[in-house]
Amino acid sequence: AQSVAQPEDQVNVAEGNPLTVKCTYSVSGNPYLFWYVQYPNRGLQFLLKYITGDNLVKGSYGFEAEFNKSQTSFHLKKPSALVSDSALYFCAVIPRGNKLVFGAGTILRVKS
Amino acid sequence: DGGITQSPKYLFRKEGQNVTLSCEQNLNHDAMYWYRQDPGQGLRLIYYSQIVNDFQKGDIAEGYSVSREKKESFPLTVTSAQKNPTAFYLCASSQGLAGAPDTQYFGPGTRLTVL
Numbered sequence: 001a002q003s004v005a006q007p008e009d010q011v012n013v014a015e016g017n018p019l020t021v022k023c024t025y026s027v028s029g030n031p032y033l034f035w036y037v038q039y040p041n042r043g044l045q046f047l048l049k050y051i052t053g054d055n056l057v058k059g060s061y062g063f064e065a066e067f068n069k070s071q072t073s074f075h076l077k078k079p080s081a082l083v084s085d086s087a088l089y090f091c092a093v094i095p096r097g098n099k100l101v102f103g104a105g106t107i108l109r110v111k112s
Numbered sequence: 113d114g115g116i117t118q119s120p121k122y123l124f125r126k127e128g129q130n131v132t133l134s135c136e137q138n139l140n141h142d143a144m145y146w147y148r149q150d151p152g153q154g155l156r157l158i159y160y161s162q163i164v165n166d167f168q169k170g171d172i173a174e175g176y177s178v179s180r181e182k183k184e185s186f187p188l189t190v191t192s193a194q195k196n197p198t199a200f201y202l203c204a205s206s207q208g209l210a211g212a213p214d215t216q217y218f219g220p221g222t223r224l225t226v227l
Binding site: 105 | 200202213215216219220
């Protein structure tokens with residue numbers, strides 16, 4: 001089955017420290033990969049996507065993600081976390097020719 | 113959230129009632145989607161439409177219905193056949209066909225509660 005996994009329900013990090021939110025995928029072929037963020041009682045906001053090319057993708061609000069084909073991963077990173085980064089983060093994948101599939105989400109808590 | 117509106121923000125339904133959730137977009141997107149969000153389960157696709165007057169079932173279509181009479185509108189009806197409709201419902205749109213790497217843009221959501 002084509003899927004995406006976010007192995008951590010919650011990630012806690014201190015403000016100013018680097019953060020990583022993990023995502024792994026299981027699809028046939030080369031996937032399209034996305035990260036979205038959701039603040040409480042709001043819709044999802046697009047952060048970044050990987051289509052092809054450079055494995056390091058830069059997105060909104062200082063976030064970046066690294067595509068690793070051998071490890072089938074697409075981890076979200078930020079060099080210095082802000083309290084305002086606290087939210088629910090979703091990784092998603094479009095297997096080629098198919099629909100968007102979401103992970104279960106990871107809650108990021110940044111403490112001051 | 114810009115470009116996609118959903119109404120109402122909160123909706124309460126009595127058991128046995130049908131309710132309709134509104135979704136409108138002014139992005140001139142061809143494709144539109146409805147998702148259901150439950151805690152700890154991510155988003156699940158209910159229905160999607162790639163073009164006016166055409167739509168397809170997603171992974172959890174039972175108990176739901178949609179229409180796509182206009183490009184900018186994709187209303188979702190939650191029928192009494194949906195056994196557990198309490199959830200957060202999100203509408204999205206994208207420029208191209210489903211399966212292409214087009215970014216989906218989301219509305220602010222409607223929280224439906226069954227009394």
